[in-house]
Amino acid sequence: WVDELNKKDFLGFHDWRIPEKEEMGKLFVPDNIVLGRSKQELHIDSVFKPGGGNGSWCMPFDQQAAFYFSYTSGISQAFDQDFSQGYLRVVRLYPD
Structure with a gap:
């Protein structure tokens, strides 16, 4: 999916990747609230539009587990790779 974003120059850029x-923690802003799906309070930078997922998959992951970060709690947790729910917010390799 990330490769497809890069091939299509999503938002004019081709250096998107899965965050570490x-x-x-840099995206988590405890004092800021953006309403996510189901009107959940997400503590994330206001650059993100309302309505997004309450968390994001992140690196590292291997064949057995992957980490999921919660924007409601600020906590990351490992899940089995076959965990099929969740969201992904990509970041840029070379941010402006």
Whole structure:
């Protein structure tokens, strides 16, 4: 999916990637609230539009587990790779 975004120059850029677990804390803003799906309060930068998912998959992941970061709690948790629910917010390799 990320490769497809890059091939299509999503939003005019082709350097999108899955964020690292350590980077997720930079997107988490405890004092800010953006309403997510089901009107959940997400603590994420207001650059993100309302209505998004309450968390995001992040790196690292392997054949057995992947990390999911919650924008409601600020906590990342490992899940089995076959966990089929969740969202992904990509970041840019070379942000402006």
